[in-house]
Amino acid sequence: QSALTQPPSASGSPGQSVTISCTGLSNDYNHVSWYQQHPGKAPKLLIYEVSERPSGVPDRFSGSKSDNTASLTVSGLQAGDEAAYYCSSYAGSNNLVFGGGTKLTVL
Amino acid sequence: QVQLQESGPGLVKPSETLSLTCNVSGYPIDYSIGHSGFYWAWVRQPPGKGLEWIGNIHHSGTAFYNPSLKSRVTLSVDTSMKQFSLTLTSVTATDTAVYYCARRDLKYYFDLWGQGTLVTVSS
Numbered sequence: 001q002s003a004l005t006q007p008p009s010a011s012g013s014p015g016q017s018v019t020i021s022c023t024g025l026s027n028d029y030n031h032v033s034w035y036q037q038h039p040g041k042a043p044k045l046l047i048y049e050v051s052e053r054p055s056g057v058p059d060r061f062s063g064s065k066s067d068n069t070a071s072l073t074v075s076g077l078q079a080g081d082e083a084a085y086y087c088s089s090y091a092g093s094n095n096l097v098f099g100g101g102t103k104l105t106v107l
Numbered sequence: 108q109v110q111l112q113e114s115g116p117g118l119v120k121p122s123e124t125l126s127l128t129c130n131v132s133g134y135p136i137d138y139s140i141g142h143s144g145f146y147w148a149w150v151r152q153p154p155g156k157g158l159e160w161i162g163n164i165h166h167s168g169t170a171f172y173n174p175s176l177k178s179r180v181t182l183s184v185d186t187s188m189k190q191f192s193l194t195l196t197s198v199t200a201t202d203t204a205v206y207y208c209a210r211r212d213l214k215y216y217f218d219l220w221g222q223g224t225l226v227t228v229s230s
Binding site for chain 1: 150157158159160163171173174207211212214215216217218220221222223
């Protein structure tokens with residue numbers, strides 16, 4: 001199974017919005033999730049089922065999906081948002097796949 | 108508060124077997140009242156690289172593996188000990204990674220993670 005495709009990097013200034021894409025998804029499933037990972041830390045769940053936020057995740061983080069591409073939008077960028085972001089999706093046949101990750105820089 | 112904690116050797120020799128255990132606290136690993144229960148998963152991350160799903164196991168013993176690792180991976184669960192384990196055979200340097208255990212929802216997302224443990228494959 002191939003990894004999902006994400007841009008290696010993204011950037012934005014404080015207060016701006018940034019969108020990170022994740023391509024290669026199946027049209028058959030909406031089990032898409034997003035994770036934030038700060039250096040040296042474990043990943044943290046940000047979004048599940050394309051656009052659902054777990055309790056405690058700010059609404060500055062939002063997700064969407066169109067055809068075979070999912071997107072994570074971070075609004076009102078803050079310094080603490082500087083991290084790596086990974087998408088993940090169900091790939092059928094009880095398999096899961098991650099994207100290659102996107103490093104977000106807050107300028 | 109649910110917590111997951113990985114444990115195991117930090118150094119494994121090439122061609123040998125990597126074994127890790129994840130201890131689960133604050134949540135019964137076999138809880139399934141009103142719910143089919145979670146899956147318990149392993150994810151790894153080579154230094155400076157992205158995440159790779161290794162596999163996951165249900166407390167019933169049903170397990171699913173990444174096809175690329177399936178021939179070398181075995182997951183097991185011990186509900187009495189509140190832990191689940193990973194065994195990876197015939198390791199090489201490419202298996203050097205931080206290994207995370209995680210809780211996987213039925214809808215295929217990982218809502219809880221351990222802190223991770225670095226395993227280096229080297230002679």
